[in-house]
Amino acid sequence: MSVAVIKYDRHMGRWEADARGRLEQAALALYGERGFEQTTVAEIAKRAGLTERTFFRYFTDKREVLFWGAGRLQESLVSAVVAAPDSAAPIDAVIAALEAAGAVFQEGREHSVQRQAVIDVNAELRERELIKLARLATALAGALHRRGVREPTASLAAEAGITVFRIAFERWIKDTSGRELPQHIRESFDELKTVTAGR
Amino acid sequence: MSVAVIKYDRHMGRWEADARGRLEQAALALYGERGFEQTTVAEIAKRAGLTERTFFRYFTDKREVLFWGAGRLQESLVSAVVAAPDSAAPIDAVIAALEAAGAVFQEGREHSVQRQAVIDVNAELRERELIKLARLATALAGALHRRGVREPTASLAAEAGITVFRIAFERWIKDTSGRELPQHIRESFDELKTVTAGR
Numbered sequence: 001m002s003v004a005v006i007k008y009d010r011h012m013g014r015w016e017a018d019a020r021g022r023l024e025q026a027a028l029a030l031y032g033e034r035g036f037e038q039t040t041v042a043e044i045a046k047r048a049g050l051t052e053r054t055f056f057r058y059f060t061d062k063r064e065v066l067f068w069g070a071g072r073l074q075e076s077l078v079s080a081v082v083a084a085p086d087s088a089a090p091i092d093a094v095i096a097a098l099e100a101a102g103a104v105f106q107e108g109r110e111h112s113v114q115r116q117a118v119i120d121v122n123a124e125l126r127e128r129e130l131i132k133l134a135r136l137a138t139a140l141a142g143a144l145h146r147r148g149v150r151e152p153t154a155s156l157a158a159e160a161g162i163t164v165f166r167i168a169f170e171r172w173i174k175d176t177s178g179r180e181l182p183q184h185i186r187e188s189f190d191e192l193k194t195v196t197a198g199r
Numbered sequence: 200m201s202v203a204v205i206k207y208d209r210h211m212g213r214w215e216a217d218a219r220g221r222l223e224q225a226a227l228a229l230y231g232e233r234g235f236e237q238t239t240v241a242e243i244a245k246r247a248g249l250t251e252r253t254f255f256r257y258f259t260d261k262r263e264v265l266f267w268g269a270g271r272l273q274e275s276l277v278s279a280v281v282a283a284p285d286s287a288a289p290i291d292a293v294i295a296a297l298e299a300a301g302a303v304f305q306e307g308r309e310h311s312v313q314r315q316a317v318i319d320v321n322a323e324l325r326e327r328e329l330i331k332l333a334r335l336a337t338a339l340a341g342a343l344h345r346r347g348v349r350e351p352t353a354s355l356a357a358e359a360g361i362t363v364f365r366i367a368f369e370r371w372i373k374d375t376s377g378r379e380l381p382q383h384i385r386e387s388f389d390e391l392k393t394v395t396a397g398r
Contacts (some may be wrong), residue, residue, distance in 0.1 A: 005281050089397040131326055152366050152387055156394045158368070163358040168350050188351055195355045196395045198288040 020058045022048040024044035027065040027113070031118040036125060066115060066125065070132045074139045076101055081143035090149045093188050094140055096163035102168070109172075109181075116173050137162040155196070164188045201252070214354070220258045220288035221247040226264040230317040235324060250251055264322065265314060269331045273338045275300055279341035289348045294388050301380035308371075308380075310331070314371050336361040361389045 026047035030039040041062055045052045059065050078128035086098070107111055119125040140158035149157070168184035175184070224245035229238040240261055242250045256360070258264050279296035287295070304311055318324040339357035348356070367383035 065313050069304065091394050092397050127326070127330055130295065130329060134329050152370065152390055153394055155366055156391050158385065159362040160359065160391065160395055163355065163362065167354055167358070171351065188355065192352055192355050193395050195290050195352055196359055196392050 008134075009107060012063055019048075019050060019054055023050060023055055023058060023093060024065055027062065028118065030115045031066075032114055036122050052167070063125070065126065066118065067128060067132060070135070074136055078088050078134065078143040080141050084147070084161055090144050090153055091160060092155035093144070093147065094157050095164065095185065098161055098165045098175075099182040099185050102165075103168075104182045112169075113173055116169075126172060133162050160192060164192055205370075213220055218247075218249060218253055219347075222257060223264055224250060224256055226261065227313045229316065230265075231313055235321050262324070262327065265317065265333060266327065268291040269334070272300060273289035273335055275303075276335065277338050280339060283346070289343050289346070289352055290359060290388075292343070292346065293356050294363065294384065297364045298381040298384050299361055300341075301384050304368075304371075305380045310371055311368075332361050332365060351380055359391060363391055 023044060027039070027044045030043055030047060039062065041052055041055050044062065044065075045055045048055075059068065074099060077097045080100055081093045104195035119129050137155075137158045140161060141154040144154035144157060164185060168181065168188040171188070172181045172184045174178070192198075222243060226238070226243045226328060229242055229246060238261065240254050243261065243264075244254045246255075258267065277295045280292045281301055283292035283295060318328050336354075338356045339360060340353045343353035363384060364387075366382065367375055367387040370387070371380045371383045373379070
């Protein structure tokens with residue numbers, strides 16, 4: 001068990017953080033080995049050394065193991081956009097929020113790599129991921145509205161930000177040079193500026 | 200029956216264009232009146248004065264009535280991007296292709312308005328539309344690859360183009376001033392340039 005999980009325990013209670021983390025790790029390992037479709041909740045629970053009943057205390061189904069973090073990500077992005085300095089342009093508020101989230105993903109890179117490999121080979125999960133990202137864009141546009149940004153500026157900045165994030169994330173997952181996610185986000189954003197300028 | 204359908208007949212055979220068009224019109228009317236979920240294929244066929252068997256000659260299911268045009272749209276976008284002048288920047292090739300497609304949508308504005316109203320109130324159809332647009336972006340990126348455009352430039356230009364199209368389309372559907380879709384696309388693109396420049 002990692003130091004991160006032990007630290008988590010102080011807030012969540014040892015058992016809780018431990019069980020969720022163990023189930024998640026077991027699920028990702030099994031999805032990778034057998035495929036998402038072929039894995040059952042019973043197998044996940046067994047691999048984690050827990051019962052199915054415990055699984056369903058943390059997750060509604062085996063898909064939720066892959067998507068439960070979306071709500072937390074959305075909250076952190078929205079808070080960061082709302083809290084950005086008044087002087088920040090909409091796109092800069094969005095990109096700064098994504099870079100901050102990117103630093104959190106960077107800490108759990110191995111988890112992201114494993115998760116993405118599962119999603120990439122399953123059409124239904126790819127669709128689910130797409131819908132998740134679309135929701136994040138809508139939430140970011142909502143956060144910009146709270147800053148007084150109007151349409152279509154808010155939606156364009158939010159969607160452009162999510163496009164940058166998605167492409168940066170893909171490149172980061174494949175990257176073997178050790179460049180970190182926030183740097184990929186910055187680079188993809190710079191590239192988008194060049195692209196939209198028609199160069 | 201409209202003049203457009205009669206003209207179509209010369210190529211497709213009178214019966215074929217007539218049946219597909221009648222089924223589509225009947226389906227859109229019923230989806231608008233009763234909701235997509237509540238409408239059956241039997242009802243669509245009846246409203247069109249045709250049999251269920253005829254319906255299934257044109258559409259695999261009632262959802263396909265709303266999405267069968269996606270393949271044709273994709274082909275026309277890809278052809279336009281591939282055929283753009285060598286000197287065109289990636290984003291300009293994409294936007295020009297979308298403007299040309301936009302002119303075709305403009306001709307059938309009432310159909311687009313009806314279709315969008317059906318999609319907007321149904322979560323599953325909204326997801327389907329999102330997935331359709333993501334596929335279009337992937338196809339556009341593929342067309343840019345054929346022009347020798349590398350990654351991540353190709354994906355960023357394609358995704359930015361689809362974002363512009365989606366937002367322009369939404370504004371066009373709500374527009375009561377008579378501004379046409381290609382103009383909305385041009386305006387949203389100009390706005391995206393401003394947004395990504397951080398202004």
